[in-house]
Amino acid sequence: MIISEQKPFESMLKIIQNGSVFIIGCNECAALCHVGGEPEVLELKNQFIESHINVTGWIVLDPACHLLNNKRLFKSVNKEIDDADHLLVLSCGNGVQVIEELYPQKHIISGTNTLFVGAEIQRGIFERQCNLCGSCIVDDFEGLCPISHCPKQMLNGPCGGSMDGKCEINKDFNCIWDKIIHKKIKMKKIDSLTKIIPPKDWTSYKKYQWRDQYKL
Amino acid sequence: MKQNHFAVTSEIGPPKSADGSIITEKADLLRYCTDACNITDNQTAVVRLSSLAGSVLLKQKNIESIYQISCRDRNRIALQSDILGAIALGINNILFVTGDHQSVGNHPHAKGVFDIDSIQLVSIAKAMRDEGIFQNGEPLKKRFSNLFIGAVSNPFATPYEYRVDRLEKKIMAGADFIQTQSVFNIDHFQNFMDEVISRGLDKKVFILAGVTPMKSEKMMDRMKFYVPGVDIPDEVYNRLKNADDFQMESKKVSYEIINSLKKMKGVHGIHITALFWESIIPPLVEQCGFLPRH
Numbered sequence: 001m002i003i004s005e006q007k008p009f010e011s012m013l014k015i016i017q018n019g020s021v022f023i024i025g026c027n028e029c030a031a032l033c034h035v036g037g038e039p040e041v042l043e044l045k046n047q048f049i050e051s052h053i054n055v056t057g058w059i060v061l062d063p064a065c066h067l068l069n070n071k072r073l074f075k076s077v078n079k080e081i082d083d084a085d086h087l088l089v090l091s092c093g094n095g096v097q098v099i100e101e102l103y104p105q106k107h108i109i110s111g112t113n114t115l116f117v118g119a120e121i122q123r124g125i126f127e128r129q130c131n132l133c134g135s136c137i138v139d140d141f142e143g144l145c146p147i148s149h150c151p152k153q154m155l156n157g158p159c160g161g162s163m164d165g166k167c168e169i170n171k172d173f174n175c176i177w178d179k180i181i182h183k184k185i186k187m188k189k190i191d192s193l194t195k196i197i198p199p200k201d202w203t204s205y206k207k208y209q210w211r212d213q214y215k216l
Numbered sequence: 217m218k219q220n221h222f223a224v225t226s227e228i229g230p231p232k233s234a235d236g237s238i239i240t241e242k243a244d245l246l247r248y249c250t251d252a253c254n255i256t257d258n259q260t261a262v263v264r265l266s267s268l269a270g271s272v273l274l275k276q277k278n279i280e281s282i283y284q285i286s287c288r289d290r291n292r293i294a295l296q297s298d299i300l301g302a303i304a305l306g307i308n309n310i311l312f313v314t315g316d317h318q319s320v321g322n323h324p325h326a327k328g329v330f331d332i333d334s335i336q337l338v339s340i341a342k343a344m345r346d347e348g349i350f351q352n353g354e355p356l357k358k359r360f361s362n363l364f365i366g367a368v369s370n371p372f373a374t375p376y377e378y379r380v381d382r383l384e385k386k387i388m389a390g391a392d393f394i395q396t397q398s399v400f401n402i403d404h405f406q407n408f409m410d411e412v413i414s415r416g417l418d419k420k421v422f423i424l425a426g427v428t429p430m431k432s433e434k435m436m437d438r439m440k441f442y443v444p445g446v447d448i449p450d451e452v453y454n455r456l457k458n459a460d461d462f463q464m465e466s467k468k469v470s471y472e473i474i475n476s477l478k479k480m481k482g483v484h485g486i487h488i489t490a491l492f493w494e495s496i497i498p499p500l501v502e503q504c505g506f507l508p509r510h
Binding site: 151152153154155156157158159160161162163164165166168169170178181182185193194196197198199200202 | 287288292314315316317319320328330331332333334335336339340351368369370373374375377378381382384385388389397444445
């Protein structure tokens with residue numbers, strides 16, 4: 001899922017100033033990250049009211065990035081949206097931009113910072129997994145990904161700064177290559193450790209990056 | 217090295233300024249006691265005078281340079297372009313490294329490139345030289361052959377069991393010579409070399425073992441506790457810590473390490489990195505019996 005964090009309340013307040021606001025949440029990733037589900041939307045609504053901000057209404061989409069479903073759900077809150085100066089979106093950047101497509105005349109405020117694609121490994125603890133590079137190569141690395149987990153995106157083994165399973169840039173950060181090597185040893189695939197992996201082809205990344213739409 | 221001479225190289229870190237005289241002054245100090253000098257490429261991700269420019273400054277003084285290129289700041293287009301530029305300028309020894317991550321340097325907010333890694337860069341350089349092709353398969357308009365490809369190896373990083381594999385990969389990719397991380401732990405390095413020799417890798421590449429005379433206790437502490445991939449055994453650490461004259465003892469330690477390396481099978485030379493203490497290199501090299509060099 002897409003992991004995001006909520007921006008500080010003060011920063012949202014600064015943008016809204018004396019205007020009115022309609023709050024939009026998301027029932028998928030943002031809800032799982034506890035930044036844009038119903039409890040968070042209602043809590044934020046109360047905070048705004050306490051700060052004398054006019055909240056014209058709220059909705060939790062399912063999910064915010066589902067444009068067609070959004071159109072249907074928004075029918076019930078058309079007036080509240082019309083009355084608002086700002087639409088505050090508590091979803092990932094994906095959802096925020098889908099809302100912008102639906103309401104190009106409205107001022108959109110993103111209430112979150114979108115951080116990464118990952119998984120919740122314990123309640124409230126998220127682990128980054130995929131960099132969305134466009135051409136998955138994890139089958140060469142026993143399901144582990146050096147593109148998203150190695151800060152230098154090394155494809156041919158750990159750099160000289162790998163020490164006791166930790167990355168040179170941060171001792172709290174595991175070296176993915178240490179993990180790959182030990183997994184390959186365990187799976188008796190050590191021959192593949194001496195295979196030279198050629199430079200990665202980034203064209204598929206760009207293919208998806210630099211087009212407005214893509215038909216799957 | 218091809219004539220079985222024991223090579224001695226050293227290292228010059230370019231200044232954080234456009235003052236080229238800093239490089240040439242250090243080079244004057246080292247010219248008679250080393251065979252070639254590495255010019256580092258924004259080492260530890262700190263902005264410095266460019267390593268290609270530094271290599272040209274050495275060339276102008278008729279000193280053999282080893283031009284270092286890192287993958288941190290350039291993509292495959294710029295890296296191949298710099299290889300061509302270096303050859304055109306008469307810089308023929310190039311050492312390819314992946315590079316320290318930008319987050320450890322003085323511009324931690326920079327976006328790193330890391331389009332390719334050092335092994336891929338070595339194989340690209342080899343293909344440019346030996347097959348006359350770029351990474352995309354297109355031919356060079358005119359071929360060149362005068363490129364001596366270098367790479368690095370750190371026997372002291374983990375997982376230890378993988379370090380010879382990685383060296384082997386660098387050799388397969390096309391490395392002609394290897395400079396290693398500084399050796400303080402001779403026993404560990406000997407184990408590494410035993411494996412290198414058992415695979416016959418010392419016959420396929422020239423290996424220059426790293427030596428670092430440490431200038432001060434502060435520097436030793438930093439290297440032992442904060443620089444990843446450096447292994448200063450407690451025995452060496454305590455010996456220097458308890459020395460009456462740190463620098464004299466440090467020189468002695470380097471002398472003993474060099475003597476061990478000199479006798480070690482498969483080691484074709486040494487690479488001395490005396491950070492902020494280049495003046496120690498001439499007397500150290502002389503004491504080790506490596507003079508005259510030319």
